[in-house]
Amino acid sequence: MGFEIILTVILIVVIVLFVLSFIGGFIMFDLTLKPKSDKNIFKKKEKDITNEQKQLHEKLLSWTNDNMDSVWNISTFDNLNLKARYFKGTDEHKWVIVVHGYTSVGWHMSAFAKEYLSKGYSVLMPDLRGHGISEGEYATMGYYDSVDIIEWIYEIIKKDPEACIVLHGVSMGAATVMMVTGEDIPVHVKCVIEDCGYTSVWEVFKHNMKRMFKLPAFPILYTANIISSAKIKMDFKEVSPLKAVSNSKTPILFIHGDQDVLVPFKMLNILYENASCEKDYLVIKEAVHGEASAKEPDTYYEKVSGFIDKYIN
Incomplete structure (x- = not known):
């Protein structure tokens, strides 16, 4: 018993x-995995956003609304309507897709868009599924997003068959663009900039x-x-950017802040060492997650421009 x-x-x-x-x-x-939910543990609460950050966001949104030319749409394989803001550049065939991070939105990438526009690039700024003005309930951390970005690539090629395309992503956006490189993608994609992406x-x-x-x-x-x-x-x-870059044939610039605790700095070396493509890296000292470009903008954009210039004349 x-x-x-x-x-x-x-x-x-x-x-x-x-x-x-x-x-x-x-x-x-x-x-x-519900980025629009107020309960999301990684989403900044209103009370935690400083006045300085609010003012910056207001400037970014204002610049976006003042400078964008139109909104593009695609329908995904699972019947979601995704949207991207389009900015027309002065160079006919130079394009960049700037890809935002987790719980963020496309216009948070406006500082990057502004930099590329100043160099003549046309810019496509998508809201990833589950974010911003795009449909979807769940964040897929680069998994389905990489498929969606490939659809955006083909949208550009439809409009410009001679397009030379750069992909530039931050955080989850960086994971997304890395995962794109592991697929069979058009030769129009010339290089990728990944900023603080994760291994998996x-x-x-x-x-x-x-x-x-x-x-x-x-x-x-x-x-x-x-x-x-x-x-x-x-x-x-x-959902493994590490696996993707180990199969990549597309040149990648790896960027990380050495004070990143959200996506640990050590992931930079793991990704870089395992990448099978042409590659380079940049470490921004004292930069936390997603802040490398703001911490050392001159160093950041000089490195980015130098890397891209190897592949786009």
Whole structure:
């Protein structure tokens, strides 16, 4: 009888832990992959945004509205309507697609757009699925976004068959453009700038669970991954910019701030060392996540321009 009681208690404990792990997995899935939700744990709360940041955002949005020429649309393979702002440059065939990060929006990339416009580039500034004015409920961390960016590439080529295209992404946008390079893409894409991208979604989630909540990957990350695979057919381990760059034939410039704790600085070396393409890198000292271009703008854009000039005359 005693043995049966012990066995029953063990079974109950296992069931409770199993249920709790799935509850935790559902919570993690909802709090991380719904960028428009106010409950998203990575989304800045209104009270945490400084007046200086608010003023900067107002300037960026104002510049965007004053300078964009039109809004483009595409329909995705899963019937989402995605939108991108278009800025016409002075050079007929030079193009750049600037790709924003997680919980961000396209016009947050306006400083980059302004820089490229000053050099004659036409700029396409998409809102990724689940962000901004594009449709979608979930962020896919570069997984489906890379497919969407390839569609935007073909939209450019339709309008300009002689287009020479640069991809420039920050954070999740960097992961997205890296994943594009792992695909069979048109020769019109001449090079890629990735700024503070991660090696894989699994690794960056695992890192931030430990950093923010002192939690191990097991069991919550594992159950969140099962839920993600079931609900949106996205396996965290398959969202791997590292795997993509190891197959890339497109030149890549890797950029990272050495004080980045959200996407750890060590990921720069892992990505760079494993990239199979022509490549270069830039480290911005004292820069935190996503702030490399603001920390040292002259150094940043000089390196970017020098790299691009090797591939676009």
